[in-house]
Amino acid sequence: MSKTALITGVSGQDGAYLARFLLELGYRVVGSQRRSSSLNTARLAYLGIEKDVEYVDMDLVEITNVMRVVEEFEPDEIYNLAAQSFVGLSFEQPIYTADVDGLGVTRLLESIRVINSKIKFYQASTSEMFGSVEQTPQTENTPFFPRNPYGIAKLYAHWMTTNYRETHGIHACSGILFNHESPLRGREFVTRKITSQLAMVKHGHQDYMSLGNIDAKRDWGFAGDYVTGMWRMLQSEKPGSYVLATGEAKSVRDFAQVAALELGFDVVWVGNGVDERGVDRKTNRTIITIDPKYYRPIVVESLVGSPLKAEMELGWTRKVGFAELVGAMARSDDKQAQDRSLAF
Ligand code: NAP
Ligand code: GDD
Numbered sequence: 001m002s003k004t005a006l007i008t009g010v011s012g013q014d015g016a017y018l019a020r021f022l023l024e025l026g027y028r029v030v031g032s033q034r035r036s037s038s039l040n041t042a043r044l045a046y047l048g049i050e051k052d053v054e055y056v057d058m059d060l061v062e063i064t065n066v067m068r069v070v071e072e073f074e075p076d077e078i079y080n081l082a083a084q085s086f087v088g089l090s091f092e093q094p095i096y097t098a099d100v101d102g103l104g105v106t107r108l109l110e111s112i113r114v115i116n117s118k119i120k121f122y123q124a125s126t127s128e129m130f131g132s133v134e135q136t137p138q139t140e141n142t143p144f145f146p147r148n149p150y151g152i153a154k155l156y157a158h159w160m161t162t163n164y165r166e167t168h169g170i171h172a173c174s175g176i177l178f179n180h181e182s183p184l185r186g187r188e189f190v191t192r193k194i195t196s197q198l199a200m201v202k203h204g205h206q207d208y209m210s211l212g213n214i215d216a217k218r219d220w221g222f223a224g225d226y227v228t229g230m231w232r233m234l235q236s237e238k239p240g241s242y243v244l245a246t247g248e249a250k251s252v253r254d255f256a257q258v259a260a261l262e263l264g265f266d267v268v269w270v271g272n273g274v275d276e277r278g279v280d281r282k283t284n285r286t287i288i289t290i291d292p293k294y295y296r297p298i299v300v301e302s303l304v305g306s307p308l309k310a311e312m313e314l315g316w317t318r319k320v321g322f323a324e325l326v327g328a329m330a331r332s333d334d335k336q337a338q339d340r341s342l343a344f
Pocket of ligand 1: 010080
């Protein structure tokens with residue numbers, strides 16, 4: 001008999017890729033969404049699986065709602081991907097972020113404990129928990145030091161996941177995932193912001209784009225590779241915490257340079273600090289400026305993870321490299337800017 005997976009946050013980037021992966025494996029996929037004025041299935045439609053997923057309304061802030069959904073659909077596995085996932089916004093909405101990203105996870109864990117403690121649970125933890133890093137590269141044993149309300153809420157959820165595993169014997173795993181991107185990434189995150197806006201500049205829909213801290217470094221992988229690691233965690237005999245990462249750090253500046261090249265610009269950087277600009281060598285046009293409004297109140301300068309444990313214990317490997325990832329995102333946005341078909 002096929003297994004049932006409940007994916008919270010199915011409308012997001014990871015939700016879409018995970019749903020496709022599980023459907024290919026023969027799972028019945030139930031996707032929960034928080035109620036809004038319209039069903040947000042654009043990413044699932046892009047992957048051609050919109051009609052293959054069963055949808056249910058579920059908001060992580062409402063415990064009775066969470067319990068009824070878990071009871072009704074009897075999932076074998078729950079993948080908790082739902083979150084207020086934008087670090088910048090968490091400074092403005094710290095309490096909401098704590099409620100959804102922190103307490104929301106306890107609501108799910110309590111539902112599992114009360115309804116059926118055999119349900120396997122995946123929690124979408126994050127490299128933001130390392131924050132002001134105490135060792136490089138970061139591993140499952142690196143001490144945590146989060147530097148924003150998002151990372152702090154996620155750290156609470158990580159420890160609750162660990163605690164329910166140890167206290168109640170639930171097969172609960174925490175995937176400590178470093179940044180992962182794709183053409184389906186939300187446009188407010190820096191990678192997609194760069195590829196979508198530089199494509200708009202290329203096609204004459206805007207003159208230039210603005211960024212914040214371009215020297216920040218992140219470990220960027222492809223979301224499609226990372227969702228397979230989530231599944232592997234729940235299939236392993238022993239539940240635990242696993243880092244998924246590429247092991248390579250690149251700066252926002254590097255990302256912009258490679259994306260620009262893919263879109264036909266040859267960027268040289270001139271000036272310093274807020275006056276720095278990215279100029280297209282061929283036309284001498286400024287296509288990137290710095291705008292302090294995109295600076296964060298406190299910075300996480302550099303994150304880079306070691307995926308060794310996941311590689312050794314789960315047999316997980318990532319397939320897509322940095323240049324390939326940036327190229328795919330830039331080409332997808334080039335096409336969307338050309339057609340002005342802004343689906344998501
Ligand atoms: P995303 O695209 O922002 O998707 C987040 C999802 O959560 C959306 O489907 C959103 O629904 C849903 N959601 C938000 N608030 C909710 C609530 N109160 N109740 C129910 N659903 C709610 O994020 P993603 O990039 O796919 O990431 C998936 C998960 O992995 C998140 O938990 C994120 O924090 C974590 N993570 C991501 C990365 C990364 O680099 N992508 C790295 C580490 C960890 P709407 O469609 O209604 O907005
Ligand atoms: N969003 C954004 N916009 N970020 C910018 C900009 C800008 O204009 N300019 C520079 N940055 C820098 C940010 O300061 C940060 O250092 C880096 O680019 C990446 O920012 P985001 O793409 O917004 O992602 P994030 O690293 O803060 O968070 C993402 O990755 C986490 C895992 O490390 C999100 O997906 C989180 O949900 C996830 O947990």
